[in-house]
Amino acid sequence: MRWDQVQEARHVLRKETGVIYKDWGGRIPIVLTYANTYYIGMSSLALHVLYRAFNAHPDVVCERAFWNPRRAREPVISLESQRPVTDCAVWAFTISYEMDYFHLVAMLRQAGMPPLAADRDESWPLVIGGGPALSANPEPVAPFFDAIVIGEGEEVIGPLVDALRAHAGDKGAILTALDGLPGFYVPSLRGAQGGRSRPPVQRLWVRDLTRQPTVSCILTPDTEFADLYLRGCGRGCRFCLAGYVYRPPREVPLAALLAWAREGLKRWRKIGLVSAAVSDYSEIDELAIRLREMGAKISVSSMRVDPISVPLVKALAESGTQTLTIAPEAGSTRLREVINKPQTDEQLLHAVELAESLKFPQLKMYFMIGHPTETEEDIQALIDLALAARRRFSRRLVLDATPYVPKPHTPFQWEAMTPAEVVRARQERIKRALASQRIVVRAESPEWAEVQGVLARGDRRLAHVLLSMEALSLAAWEEAQADAGLTADEYLRARTPGEPLPWDIVASGVAEGFFRYELRHARRNDLTPGCPPQAQGCLRCQACDSDWAFRSGAGRKPWVAPISLLEPSLT
Ligand code: SF4
Numbered sequence: 001m002r003w004d005q006v007q008e009a010r011h012v013l014r015k016e017t018g019v020i021y022k023d024w025g026g027r028i029p030i031v032l033t034y035a036n037t038y039y040i041g042m043s044s045l046a047l048h049v050l051y052r053a054f055n056a057h058p059d060v061v062c063e064r065a066f067w068n069p070r071r072a073r074e075p076v077i078s079l080e081s082q083r084p085v086t087d088c089a090v091w092a093f094t095i096s097y098e099m100d101y102f103h104l105v106a107m108l109r110q111a112g113m114p115p116l117a118a119d120r121d122e123s124w125p126l127v128i129g130g131g132p133a134l135s136a137n138p139e140p141v142a143p144f145f146d147a148i149v150i151g152e153g154e155e156v157i158g159p160l161v162d163a164l165r166a167h168a169g170d171k172g173a174i175l176t177a178l179d180g181l182p183g184f185y186v187p188s189l190r191g192a193q194g195g196r197s198r199p200p201v202q203r204l205w206v207r208d209l210t211r212q213p214t215v216s217c218i219l220t221p222d223t224e225f226a227d228l229y230l231r232g233c234g235r236g237c238r239f240c241l242a243g244y245v246y247r248p249p250r251e252v253p254l255a256a257l258l259a260w261a262r263e264g265l266k267r268w269r270k271i272g273l274v275s276a277a278v279s280d281y282s283e284i285d286e287l288a289i290r291l292r293e294m295g296a297k298i299s300v301s302s303m304r305v306d307p308i309s310v311p312l313v314k315a316l317a318e319s320g321t322q323t324l325t326i327a328p329e330a331g332s333t334r335l336r337e338v339i340n341k342p343q344t345d346e347q348l349l350h351a352v353e354l355a356e357s358l359k360f361p362q363l364k365m366y367f368m369i370g371h372p373t374e375t376e377e378d379i380q381a382l383i384d385l386a387l388a389a390r391r392r393f394s395r396r397l398v399l400d401a402t403p404y405v406p407k408p409h410t411p412f413q414w415e416a417m418t419p420a421e422v423v424r425a426r427q428e429r430i431k432r433a434l435a436s437q438r439i440v441v442r443a444e445s446p447e448w449a450e451v452q453g454v455l456a457r458g459d460r461r462l463a464h465v466l467l468s469m470e471a472l473s474l475a476a477w478e479e480a481q482a483d484a485g486l487t488a489d490e491y492l493r494a495r496t497p498g499e500p501l502p503w504d505i506v507a508s509g510v511a512e513g514f515f516r517y518e519l520r521h522a523r524r525n526d527l528t529p530g531c532p533p534q535a536q537g538c539l540r541c542q543a544c545d546s547d548w549a550f551r552s553g554a555g556r557k558p559w560v561a562p563i564s565l566l567e568p569s570l571t
Contacts, residue, residue, distance in 0.1 A: 140462040302327045
């Protein structure tokens, strides 16, 4: 470890408030890592929640570490005490995106550890992973981990700490204990491809959101929000992993959110509202108005427009928010029906007019290119919609044209990924059509999206591809893939419902019959309803169970029966 590395960590700490410092003596040391940069990691609310939850145990000390590309040849150290991560008992990774798998392997190497769990003896820390990417399909990186958490991490911290206490220093006993706990996947005890002879690992979700505040605990000028988390989304957009991996939608009562905000505002002025669908919160208008009355500046990541919450948009404008982001996702009404996100052109353009009248400096429109069944007509509709927005919005207009990647545990999990050359041609067409219209078109690389597509629906053989890459480049990826005797096509192809899938190791809670039902409706351009409002719960997709759906205060159920009973032919 170099002196300037320590100095850099201390410089970061001096700018932060809310850091928890504990002596390591007599405590279980855990290093929590977001497998990306400090800036991106500190914007992850999960990191804050887990940091606070681990440190709530008096006999645990939890510190943070991040991927730092500028220090790729130096050992990984924890931020708080600047110790090498190899000194800790547990190195816990939270991973949101498949592309962070490259950083995971790089960090294990950088720390001087054998990357594969099978090559690590008792002298190395236990390496545990979690986060949405791993909860959807852990297989491509399973060989790197001693254990993987499937679902929401808050649910397993208590049992994990109990197992570490009970079997201190005995890795085998700890893993055997974790293997018997709900939500833990221990790859070495399951055998190849997740051990199909055993039942899949059930995804965990938090039932009582008020048990601990889901808010940021460390403030830094580099990521300046006190975030409040409104969990889950019940819309049922068919492309969206977050809409399934965080089911069922749950709501923190307004009084609790306001109490957490009141605490945050003692130290910070900005409150970020974090959710897959912030404006679906049943009391969003009231929340926005009350937060403004408390003097908070508000931000959100993006805005549903069906319907749009005018009080929330006004609160954003009054807070000095520079950008209003809307996400049509697809250009035509037909394609928005295929993906089950039925925002009309009128609703979208009404939001654009609102952004103009409230003088937002920038409007961002987010689209995905390559949805199943997309045609050139859908691309023309996207261009027409962007031009209509341009006529209504006079300031900076940005259009994101991101390649669509089919994800596991969504209704499109069986669909083929649209080839990179087709996506690129469509992105180029959009750029050409809008070049003279003062619209900034951002188009992510379709080739790298294919890499993401391979990792998202991949299997354990990909661990060896990740391991044998000599540099982080497309050429190195393709070479390592070919050396392993693999092709991208075998991962990007369409799958047949019913064929074994690498992510069968995870029981997401949503019945497979529900995904088939959704896929059938997608192919007919049919919309289906989302979850009942106000997080009431039901039994339709079966992510809720009857304990949850019939809990007291859950209200009347408009859709109670599981889809498998309504359409038995699907199961
Ligand atoms: S069972 Fe009903 S409320 Fe629960 S996640 Fe599924 S559709 Fe939504």
